[in-house]
Every structure is written in C-alpha cells, then in structure tokens.
Amino acid sequence: MFLLQVLYIFIPMLAAILVPFLYKSIKNIHTGWFVLAVPATLVIIYASYIAKVAKGEVFQAELPWIPSLDISVVSYLDGLSLLFSLLITGIGSLVVLYSIFYLDKHKEKLHNFYVYLLLFMSAMLGVVQSDHLITLYFFWELTSISSFLLIGYWYTRDASRFGALKSMMITVGGGLMMLGGFILLSIMGGTYSIRELIVIAPDLVGHPLFTWSLVLLLLGAFTKSAQFPFYIWLPDAMEAPTPVSAYLHSATMVKAGLYLVARFTPIFAVSELWVWLVTGVGLLTLFWGSFFALKQTDLKGILAFSTVSQLGLIMSLLGGGAVAFHVNGAADLVFKFAAFAAIFHLINHATFKGSLFMIAGIIDHETGTRDIRKLGGLMSIMPLSFTVAAIGSFSMAGLPPFNGFLSKEMFLSAMLALNEFELFGFDTWGALFPIVAWIASIFTFIYSFYFVFRTFAGQYKPEQFPRKPHEAPIGMLISPMILAAFVVIIFFIPNLIGDTFVKPAVQAIQPFLYDSPSAIDIHVSAWHGLQPELFMTIGIVIIGVLLFVALPKWQGLYNLFPRSLTFNNAYDKIMQGLDVGLYRISRLYMTGSMRHYLLYMFSGIVAIVLGTLFVKDAFSISFEGAAPIRSYQIILIIVLVIGTATTILAKSRLTAIIGLGSVGYTVALFFVIFNAPDLALTQLVIETISVALFLLAFYHLPKLGKREERMRFQLNRAIISIAVGVMVTLIALSAHSQKLIPSISKYYKETVYSLAGGGNIVNVILVDYRGFDTLFEITVLSIAGMAILAMIKLRMNRKEKAHENK
C-alpha cells in the first residue's frame, strides 16, 4: 500500500510509453481522450488523502533506488505536497481536456505532445513529493527537460526553438546551482532527507557552508519560478502551445521554485539573508513584472509578465512567512497571514491564470491573432469567453467577488505587518515594502483591465482578423469555465479551502509556529472592517481606473525604455559574447601550428617538474659514489657536444644529418667504454640505417621552398630549450643523489647461468626474464613496417582512384 504511493508518481510516465502506440493504432479517436484518464485517476487518488492530511497526518513511502549510496525515491505527502499534487493533476486534467479541442488530431503530432506532457506530469509530481534531495533534483531536471520539449513542440519555428533553448539554459543553470546547494546541505546535515534536515535545522545555522547552500538553492528556485532577473525565459516560452503555457507556465512548473522555497523555509528561515532575498526579490519581481506587462502587445505576453509578477507576490509572502520565525508570538499577531496568504494566493493564481491562458488560446484559435492592437469588440461574438476572461481578470486585479480579492487583502495585510516589525532594519527599509506592493497592485489592476477590455470591448474590426471570429466550441470552453467557477466559489467558501488545503500546507511551511493544522486560527473573511488594507484596495481601484482610462496617453512612455537596457538584451549579449569570446580564446592558442603546441607542452613540463622539485624541496646534488672521470671520456664528450652544436647550427640540412650521425656514433662509443657491447652493436647498425633514412628524406624534399638556410634564432624557443636541458640535468642529478633502494641487478647477475642457462646477461634479460617487453617491441617494429608499406602503397591506390573518378 505504501509502495503504491511512490508508484503513483510514475503512473504518467508509464502511461507515456503507451501513447505512441495508441496514436498509431487508433486514428479515429483523439489521443487526448486516453491521456485524460491518467490525471483524472490521479486526482481521485490524491483526493482520497485530503481528509486525513487536513487533520495533520502525513504519509510516506520509499522505493529504494541505489541503496548503497543511500538514494531512494521517497514520496512524502503532507499538506504542501498534497496541495501541489492536486493542482498538478487537477489542472493537468483540465489542460488535457482543453488540448483535445485545441490541438487538431490530423495536423498535429499528438503522440509527441502527450508523451512530453505526461513525462512532465510525472516529473512535477516527483518534485513536490520527493523527500530525498537527490531524487528531488532528478525530477527537477526532468521538468526542465520536458518543459524544453514542450516549448519547442512546434520545432519548425525559429521562435519556438529560441524560447526552448533559452528556458533550458536558464532553468538548467539554476538547477545545477540548486544541486550544489543540495549537496552542501547533505554534507552539513549528513542526510538526504528533507524532513530529517528540518529536525536538525538549528544545528546547521552556524555551519560555514550554510550561506552557500542557501544562496545556491535560492538561485535554483528563482530561475525556475521566473524571479527577477531570471524571468526573461518565461515570456519567450509563450511560443509553446497554449495548453502548455496554461499548465506549465502558470499553474505548475513555475511554482516549483515557490514550492522549493516553501519546503525549505523551516531550514533556512533562521537566516536573515534568506528573509531578505526571498522577500526583496519577490517584491522586485512583483513590481517589475506588473510594470512591464503593460508594454506587451501579445495576449500571452501580458499573461507571462503577469505570471512573473504574481509569482513575485507569492515569493515575497513566503519571505514574510520566514520572518515569522524571528518574531516571538507571531501566531497571535496579524503577521501570521503571510504564509497563509502565499498558499492561498498560489491556489487562486493557478485557477484564474489557467483560465486566462486558455481564453487567450481560444482567442488565438478563433480569430487567428493574439495581437491586442488588432483585437477588440469580441464581447458580443464570444460572450462565454468574455465572461470567463472577465472573471479571471477581475480576480487577478483583486476585485470582489472573486478569490483574488481575498488573497490580495491578505497580501496587503502581510506587507503592512512587515512594516511594523523592527527586525533587521525593517523599520527603515521595510517602509518601502507596502508602498512598492501597493504600486505594483495598481499596475496589476491596469493590465488586468487592459487584457480583458482591449480584447473584448471597443470596436469590432472584422477585417483585421485572419479568420472569421466566432464563439469557441463548448468542449474548449469547459476547462476555463470550470476554473472560472472555482474563482467565484473560492470567494464564497474561502474557509473551507483554507481548512482543507491551506492550513496543512502552512503547517508544513511554519512548523515552528504551529503544531497541527487546527492550531492555525486564521479565518478568511471578505469583510473585515475598515482596515487600512481596504482603503488601499479602494485606492488601487480609483487610481487604477483613472490610469486605465488615460492609458493611450501614457503607454507610449514604455517605448522610451531603451531596448539595450533590458535583461533580454543582456542575455543575448552574454550568449553571443560567450560564443564569440570562447571562439576567440580557442583561436588564440589553437593556432594549428605544431611548434606552438610543442612550446606549450615543453614549458608546461618544465614548470610542473621544476615547480615540484622546488616545492617538495627534492633538489639535491651529491657526487658521492660517482665514478672518476677519465680523459678519453672528456674527449668523447667534447666530440658529442661538437656534433650536437653542428646539428643545431648547421646551415644545410646535409650537415645537420651528418652531425646527427656523428652524435649517434659517439653514443655508440660511449656504450663501448661503459661496458655495453650489445647496445654498442645495435646502436651502430641502427644509427647507420637512420642516417640513410634521413638522407633519403632529405633527397625527396620538394624543390620549392628548399631554401638552405640556418635555423632562425628565436629567443622564446632558446629559453625553453635551455630550460628543458637544465630540467633534465637537475632531475638526473637529483635522482642520482637520492637513491633509496638498491638495484635488483644483483639477482640477475647471480642467477643468469644457474636459472636461465645463459652467459650474456643482457640477452637473457631480453628474452628470458623480461621477454614480454621484447615481444611487444617486435610487435611495434612489425606495425611500423606494415604501416610504412601501407602508407606507400595506399597513397598510390588513392591516386589511381582519384584518376578513375575523373
């Protein structure tokens, strides 16, 4: 039974395997109908948990994955994960239903679409239910990848591919940061389990890695939840099919970052940095998104910026929820609203934004355009869509009698409450919070009106539409209508929603405040007296209406904002700069000239070896045990030096070859005086052959460019050559001076006859003691021989072939 709970996560993934077969074999029925069964079933399954979870129970199941590394898939259902699971499966069902009517079963590659969508659903369920850090990361990246696939669904369009790549770069980049944060967390806590980390959270605060893990984890959350300044991928992700935008980019994936922040609040809330970052970035995003939403002309663009802004709102409220940790008796103060408001608005946002996206899709589908400048006067033609859009927009603007009103009131209460606490300087900077929030709410109001009235009111201009507009089929309208119904219903029964869903989730976020969901004594009421937030709302409405009426007069101001200062431009420049810069850097050192590479290698060797000698203090010279130097040895060395110098300084190549030959013969002579007859023999023969080969090569040099001139002197090469020589000398001297272990040659000397039955010790070593080396040296020689043969023969063959081809 418990194991089943983990398997529920994988149901969509398993169903995804069947989708292509269904698509190929059953052509008459839209594949979406089969897919619809999956989230619908899951909704029912998760709904069965509601009653128990609302009482404060939690459910946990574990599926071992790599037990030796302590990695397993842990499904942990408490208020927070259950809420998200229900959102994912519930809105998932509606989106699948909508997509059945939105995507044409003949023109579209439905099997791709539903496979990606189901994959995403599994990944998202995994993210919100995982109690194990590593599997949480696994599912997290899976959402990034499936989102990438879904955004690039119409992969023949440039914009889709650009948007997909951009979202992939940003979210995966953030995901990697988050992985770093997770690993640091697990190092600090010694466990991968989030629950266990929450228990030991007080011990983690003083750890030196604490701040790093905090920042890295927040980077992951901010990139995923499109916070400032990482929001830029979300507007470009609007190239995805509308069901995808509605599902991923309003209700589920972009809330993964919020989930992460909420889930880790009990661990990090202790830190002031966390509070500041989450609240500050959230508010900045809220303002930024709402401000620039009005600049957009694309319906989905407006919605994307509005999503960014609303996510910022929820993020700032989660920050407020973390402040509660620092306030004694926060459960009795007005301040307790923050986390509650965050979760409540999260639900509300999922309902109204989902429906608005679907309406935008319907308008696109029925009129052929999403450009708000071409739209207008659709009210009488598409009355149902208009109703839904109006409900959604008014809720987004925060008007009664819609759920957005309730959450906005609570938001303002929480922001006002933040102002009242003299906590880490909130008394000075905190005053800004409600003001920024209030201004952002005004802009939210304006763009909500802008969205609905520019589309549906005004003049009807049929000649501007690519298609003749008409009301959408009822099937397409079912999903947005259900969501719009929720928008209204939640307004009238907020406490039912609050008790069943929000309170258990709040308890998961703020375990330091409440022992059980029933301990949370928050009662949502539409009318709570003449509080300051009510006047703020009235102010929002009045100023919002005034500004909206005057919108045509000042919307042009947005064009004054230079394109070069936007974050999109920065992203483009960074990507381009990386491309060009890295190319230039590679070109700088990868010259294609062998000489340069040799210079790098030799200087590298010298630096490493001499550096090691120096650092390890291994350098020493001692002539103890050295043999006396004889006069003829000196003469031979002089000859050797002259030969070498001749080779280097020679004017003609022939002289160099002869100089090299003389060096070889002198070396043979050295072998003689150092008692190595076999070596001397071999050296003589080999030297002769190689000189002959050199002469052969010399003779075949091409006439052109065969300028006989002395090698040019170059200082850097000279320095490196000298350095290499010095290095080898030093190493040889040091090695000779510090012999630790006696040689094993004594053993050979004693046993060469008794064991091997030979007199020539060198030959016995070569073929008896260590015959393996000889075997492979023979192999090397034969390979070389065959290679030379092949080189000569094959080149001729190719020439012949080239001739034939002509």
Add this chain to the structure above:
Amino acid sequence: MIENVLLLALALFSVSIALSLYRVIRGPSMPDRAIALDTIGINLLSSIAIVSIVLQTKAYLEAILILGILAFIGTIAFTKYIERGVIVERKSND
C-alpha cells in the same frame, strides 16, 4: 705502463676523430665529407679495439666487425649517391 700507452692511443684516436669531424663539418665538397666519415669509422673501429684491450674483454669483437662492414657500406652508399643521385637503382620498367 701498458695501460698508459693504451690510454694515450685512445686519446690520439679521439683527436683524430675530432679532426676528421672538423673536416665533415667544414669539408667544402661532398666527397671530402664522405672520406672524413669513412676515416671516423675506421678510427672508431680501432679505438673500440683498444678499449676492449683496456677492459680486457672479447665482447666487442662483433662491434668491431660490424663497424667495419658499416663503414664500408656507408661509404659505398655515399659515393653512389654523390655519383648517381640515388642509392638503390630501380629497373627502368619498375
């Protein structure tokens, strides 16, 4: 006594090798160099013989013989190269 004489001989051979080497390097024409190389080979051969007396070993006899052969072959090859421009001639139909 005999040791010193042998060492002196060795030194003199080395000097003669050095002198021949000078000829190899400077040697205005190719034949000069070929002859000088041949001389170096013979001198090497002789000094190896002396060395093997000094070291009192018979192990270098092969080296002496090989050197003799190589010096001969090398000189022949060199002269043939100077004369004809090739060392190994091919049949005209090859």
